[in-house]
Amino acid sequence: MTTAANICSPADLADACALVRFGCQPRLRPLGIPRYRDLLQRYRMDTPFRNATDAAADGLDLDVIEAHQAEGLILHPREGSWLSYRLKDHPKLGAKDRLVLGLAHVAIAARAYPTPADLEEQSIKRISLAEVDDFLRRLTDRLREASVDADGLAVAHPELQAAWRVYAKLPPSRPTPTGRLSESSTQRVIKEALDWLVEQGMACCANELGPGHYRLAHRFRVQVREAAASAAFTTLCDLRRAHLTEED
Template sequence: MSTVAARDDLQDAAELVRYGCRPRLRPLSDARYHDLLQRYRMDKGFRDRVEAIGQGLGVQVIAAHTQEGLVLHALDGGLFTYRIKHDLKRSAERRLILGLVHIAIAARVYPTEHDLEDETVKRISVGEVDAFLRHLVEQLREASKDADGLPVPEAAVDAVWRMYAMRPPAKPTAARRGVTQTSTQSVIAEALEWLVHQGMALPAPEFGPGHYRLLHRFRLQVSEAAAMPAFVTLRDIRRAQDAGMAAPTDTEEM
């Protein structure tokens, strides 16, 4: 390969990574993106260069999906790493609850390893997540008592669910055009809208207000974090809830 060809090849690889950093862009709507993605899938040398550039920028390529494009996962400490705790625009309490909500969404729709491997699109609603977290609160409240029924000294996680339990599920605004920022459902809606902005979800208003589809990109990101202790705990509670209620999550074919 000539020097000019090698330079052009690296530029193409970097361009594909740039496309991957725009998660809402779809390759089917951009011919250049589609061609580069196909090249990544077919040409091992080009694929290696794309992944090396990604690693240098602090992102890992976890999929090249024909519909959703190049799926990147931010590596710890990398340029694109996002931490809710670093978002100083929100109060510390709201950031903690947002973190709990994000984990709950994942645990609600992917309670087993099989679910994480299943490519069917999952549907979820604000109300469904809130009901799951209310169930979680009751489980943790029971677990926080010792054999004599006395509260056990709080662990770090206790503070989060106690904050959640103190908030109303849905408190209408004065104009009755939504719910107040202090309600749990407003936090859940914020988390789901953030997933939409990141290209991991789509609104599904045809199923009613507050309904969303969780996309392939979200499932892959959850797979990368599946060993996180908090996720494992919530997923165990979700499986136990299913065993008692026999209420599977709605799914639809891709």
């Protein structure tokens, strides 16, 4: 039964939609925007308003993952949502390019968060182009071994297998005459993946640590946690943990 206390006014509904609008702009930070900060605090404290905001997000095929004091309303588009990002929608990427870029995205996540505990820990992770590239290249043999089972039969991860085969054929870094990374180098692909995370408010450049260094935001960790069941991520995390065990 709906009670008067749970009914939102038109003004309340407008505020709920405004909060979702803020959340759809992931680079905005509530601490610098008073209205965003106030609406976020209201979401955290006012159950009817929270329900109205969740319903507004639901209508856009979005799930509210977290209302973070510093990073704002963290939204996750459902699979197939018109707001979801798919590599196949990228107008400039061929099939092989999509495979390698997808592998780079998964590798960044697996390199930073190889264990369930890492996905819960809120410390800021730092990462670099060279670290991700080295991570993938050192795991090439392991990926090849993981592509077949104990009986020598192919494991059903064809896209992962195809991706690392293409990746292994590319040079790590090929500078152009202007000093930029060549489009055909793996570090250029990793940079594209990390720069996209920056655009989405999930990372930031850490140039003070050196060229090609980034910090991964809490928002990225939360998004990875939502997608942690993917076969490719699980495989790379298993290999990453095995490598860490050998290092110890």
